[in-house]
Amino acid sequence: MNDAHSVYLHIPFCQKRCSYCDFNTFSGLNHLIPAYIHQLKKEISYYGKKFSKELPVKTIFFGGGTPTLMEGKLFKSLMEEIFDNFRILPNAEISLEANPGTVTLEYLQNLLGIGFNRISFGLQTSNPVYLELLGRIHDHYQSIQAIQWAKQAGFRNINLDLIYGLPGQTVDDWKKTLENGLNLSTQHISLYALGIEENTPLHDWVEKGMVENPDSDLAAEMYELADQLLLENGLECYEISNYYKVDENFDYRCQHNLQYWRNQPYLGLGAGAHGYSNDVRYENVNGIMEYINLQKDANLSSALKSPVVKVLTEIDLFTAMQETMMVGLRLVSEGVSILEFTKRFSASPLEIFAKEIDLLVNNHLLEIVDGDIIRLTKNARLLGNQVFLQFVD
Ligand code: SF4
Incomplete structure (x- = not known):
């Protein structure tokens, strides 16, 4: 399902x-x-x-x-x-x-x-x-x-x-x-x-x-x-x-x-649209005529991938975890729930990103609330990009 x-x-x-x-x-x-x-x-x-x-x-x-x-x-x-x-x-x-x-x-x-x-x-x-x-x-x-x-x-x-x-x-x-x-x-x-x-x-x-x-x-x-x-x-x-x-x-x-922001799936349709579904990110061609022409002549019923997709990237488990942290931390009160994350990935963010989270908490850029919510501190909102970058390879 x-x-x-x-x-x-x-x-x-x-x-x-x-x-x-x-x-x-x-x-x-x-x-x-x-x-x-x-x-x-x-x-x-x-x-x-x-x-x-x-x-x-x-x-x-x-x-x-x-x-x-x-x-x-x-x-x-x-x-x-x-x-x-x-x-x-x-x-x-x-x-x-x-x-x-x-x-x-x-x-x-x-x-x-x-x-x-x-x-x-x-x-x-x-x-x-x-x-x-x-x-x-x-x-x-x-x-x-x-x-x-x-x-x-x-x-x-x-x-x-x-x-x-x-x-x-x-x-x-x-x-x-x-x-x-x-x-x-x-x-x-x-x-x-x-x-x-x-x-x-x-x-x-x-x-x-x-x-x-x-x-x-x-x-x-x-x-x-x-x-x-x-x-x-x-x-x-x-x-x-x-x-x-x-x-x-x-x-x-x-x-x-x-x-x-919850890193949940979506379809992006149309020229230049991006999507994320079934552990794959994809990107459509940008040009309007290119989009029209590529699809006009294609046999869509037998196509394994949409003819207008120009880039397909499989998202492995670790990348999905990194992305979940990066986008989820934008949500200033909801943040990333340790419980939800663990349910989704069968691993706690506190273990996977122990070093990064420790560093950010010690620098007062992240806080852990009620033992479950990892989120930005109020002062870190304007430094969001610096925080998110910690979760990139
Ligand atoms: S060019 Fe179009 S899409 Fe871009 S800001 Fe103006 S109205 Fe919006």
Whole structure:
């Protein structure tokens, strides 16, 4: 019997590329959307058959790119394909990422009718100067409007993505974005520290001295401020950069991302998507045309591996244990349970990683709570990467 999986669908189309973005996404190719969706449905059906249509699925996530560039009817046909091919569990979380500049009330009502029960808006910043610098296609008023429409349409589980550490950004400016975000009263907020990624216009501008290189100490201060403000406003931190509204009737944590952080299996479908299932990690080809062509001509019924997979890596037991520590420690209160880990791998993390855990505990970067939970200390949150690296060979 298969463990419950999550399903991620990558929609690699954007109206315009943002200046900081290095995701696998393309602008100017929207005419390929119908052909891409046609092939995406074939990939869904390939995995459906592979698991004899019995794979239990607990979350579905449409990410990108900008999924909301797609017409509602394409979402509907994808959703039908998913429900035809997998066993979607009751109360499954079904999310999508949305760009505030691409939605209307009617469109959002339609999405809710199709079955989405969570929506995530890339608000990023409320400052028009930074929205311009980042190359976003929306202004802050459109973000406010989009969230009001989402609520009006009936969405009760809404996330905002906010980005900090922008070139030249002051702590005060970030505070305004946080306050404006909090005023929208959503159930979830995700924080992102801006990274200057190679091969992006922003990287170029920084290299040429046209914009300031963001200051990492200031970014750390911004994180601390966000943590304080979000907590004061009733949100709780459950992952280093993710906050949710605690409600006794509903768990507003992102169930899809929890699946990743708990190192549980998921299928990644679409160009550039990654998956982890049955002790194998895989990576699909990146290009949209490559994805379409490789699948168009393949005989999927006899294929042992999906034709769009470019890298397959078997994950041995020790690697799975390392990965479980690295991703699990991101969960700031849940951490990694010694009991759960031992049940899963038939070995205690305290034995397998005795040296690493001792060192980190002695340096006050990890703590062991109630004899079971290994987790980051509060001070270690900003040093997370240093901690995670201890679990790499
Ligand atoms: S909308 Fe999102 S995915 Fe598209 S270019 Fe901008 S940041 Fe990247």
